[in-house]
Amino acid sequence: MTPHPADALNRRLFLRHSTALGAAALATLTARAQPFRLPAAKAKRVIYLFQSGAPSQLDLFDPKPQLERRRGENLPESIRRGQRLTTMTSGQATFPTAPSMFKFAQHGKGGLWLSELMPHMATVADDLTMIRSVHTEAINHDPAITFCQTGNQLAGRPSIGSWVSYGLGSENQSLPAYVVLTSFGSGRRDDQPLYDRLWGAGFLPGRHQGVKFRNTGDAVLFLSNPPGVDPAARRATLDRLAALNRQHFDAVGDPETQARIAQYEMAFRMQTSVPELLDTTKEPRAVLDAYGPDVNRPGSYAANCLLARRLAERDVRFVQLFHMGWDHHGGLPAAIRGQCRDTDQPTAALLRDLKRKGLLDDTLVVWGGEFGRTVYSQGALTATDYGRDHHPRCYSVLMAGGGVKPGVTHGATDDFGYNVTENPVSVHDLNATILHQLGIDHEKLTFKHQGLDAKLTGVEHARVVREVLA
Template sequence: MEPIREYLLGTTRRHFFKQGAMGLGSAALCSLLPSVASPSSANASPTIGLPGLPHFAPKAKRAIYLFMAGAPSQMDMLDYKPAMHRWYDRDLPESVRQGQRLTTMTSEQTRFPIAPSKFRFQQYGQHGAWVSELLPFHGRLVDDIAIVKSVYTEAINHDPAITYICTGNQLPGRASLGAWLSYGLGSLNENLPSFVVMTSSWTGPVEAQALYNRLWGSGFLASKHQGVALRSQGDPVLFLSNPPGIDSSTRRRMLDSLGRLNHQTLGDYGDPETAARITQYEMAFRMQSSVPDLVDLSKEPQHILDMYGPDVMKPGTFAASCLMARRMAERDVRFVQIFHRGWDQHKNIAVDLPNQCRDIDQPCWALIQDLKQRGMLDDTLVIWGGEFGRTIYCQGELTHENYGRDHHPRCFTVWLAGGGVKPGIVYGETDDFSYNVADRPVHIHDLNATILHCLGIDHRRLTYRFQGLDMRLTGVEEQRPVHEILT
């Protein structure tokens, strides 16, 4: 090896003492910290996050994010606009559109005919929240959730928009929300990952927007913080099973030998990715016993299965994923994210949207009720929403039954429930056309700041130095949690 390369790869004397001092200090600190057992997992001991976190007493210990990938149509579900029936087939006024950006799907249209919702709405709950007939179980849910109708974003196409809300930036390479929580707060259970992702099946169109693993990736954070994808077929986690001919004791010996090599490499170069690799190998070994128990639904009582609906025992459905999310919450998995695809309804919305709503309506209600009856909703935050909304004007000819709606970033609806959220309220309002925010706008950075706040994190103080910048999930603009919806 040439001398210059040997120098660059080797450990200098100064580097050795610097790393050694930090390692000894960390070991001494860990020896002084008390061992805290997870209340729901007798054999679990949590791993500590950053010093000083949480910044204040959290209302939520964990979170479940129900992500409707493709952008649900807010005016057909939770943002009732009765005045639009008088505007049927009339063009959206320029005074409303205000020259706002259009997608390539509708930019060539000569008209923007208003398409009122085909679906009936009814008021529910103590405060009379309007809910579409597509979501009858949500009608029973409104007193448990906070509906936010004034969320907005700058992204108008799916991939940058979903990357934006999941990672805080439209460009790839940033850490996802779940990775930030793992990094900042650590894990509550050493036998399961702190961040788990599921992608459920859907009954809408066969084609749907692709989901990339950067949406649950760790970006510039250590790879141990990335989300672990739980699969519905084969091994729940890839490569979890031992290879043919390898039993558990042999696997343990292999990991011990590999661990000694990795520790030697870690001592030589101090690369944090080597430390992450050691942690991940050990986690994978423990998951060989913890994951099969997690995914075994056979011990669930029949009344619980009935609560989640007829699809709950079909692997990979949204109902099964919601029940799995509750089981993970019981085992103190810090963050669970379920992606439900198929909401990108540029056409045939009259058929596809009811199918999508049927997939998610009862399981969402069941998840909240299940957490509530177990006394877990108070410290479990649940979020529901997509990456942007849909337009009040139609895509295609309004006279055709298969018309749809285009992307719309200027306003859309999300709801939150549980840990630290006021139940039974509606926050924010859109104009009569569900096109612009009329009252109390909530940027997606504000939404993420609110989620972090519920978990005891000041979003301005959760940072990571990368390429000379202090990176934040919520960007550098002045954002704030939506305190008005918080207890």
């Protein structure tokens, strides 16, 4: 007797649900055999505060007071050494040295140097690790951001958060393993754009791509049920849809079908988990005040920093906050003041909040952009104004928590802040270090793609920056 199609689908649905527990148990058992897993992880999760547009290290983290006596002088060829320039300054007749107009001071027990633009960060200096010697391969924004996120300047590779999701999975079945938040700097909505591929899964299974939370309306599109559809009806629809997708998978074998099933299920669970996540009304008044006046404005850097803490609290594996507005080719003094007003207080509040919640020790926080800024001025240099062009040769990145040494500075640059002189750290090195703190051997976390064992840190040699690890 031929079974009724509905009975066949019900049996498949039963088998899918009954085998899910077995699959989860098997995954737990085989996790120990994963060759990329290190014996111990210092961090369970990452919050990556990506400052898109490239902050000027010379005005924030790397003081060069001796440059004041060289103000306006042409940058010596012995320093530049014919290194490539962008088309925005390659035609300049001269390259006038532009000392920072901002004052620096040392803070904390480690004497961490910070600009006057970061008074709140100065109060958490003993939690910060500064790497002054980061360098990169790309000289323009899109390839440089793509390189930071994927380890390759060409689009289409998996992002770092996707690699982490692929390697470690999720500890919260009601929220994605990888969440992306975006914010604009003060008055800078015309800045360098961001593309969804920056948090894409590339050639990894689609379920590992980052989920971007929107700043207006539903945080995730189509999260709310349509009018007239209640949760029970939605559940029944998803069960039938899953059965049809399972039937399609049995016939075709496309793994993306399974990813689609998993994403539908995640979306259903997120209908409950996301509204609760976004509801900050129960946060103590003192905590909200600590993040600053923008904390109640959805999509602001302050609101997203608080949201990042709440995501970390719920064991989301990788949270990436992209803050735009750091592309200061001209009018840098005024523009960077605005950016620091947006970011300084919320960043410091996030670190203190993570510590208050007992989360900083096993949460690795990273603060940095795609490259640095030139010591010479792009365009005219005046007593109160200057701009800086892109500079891949050296820039600064901050880290905190997650097993890094607090209050230390690693690496150094020359007297012009133009070249690395001590302990160079490549973008691949930085990514290898992030993975290491999560308990991942970057050399062994691979995925077969076009006949090669592809990995985040590329084919060149990359090293874990052990000097900054506790």
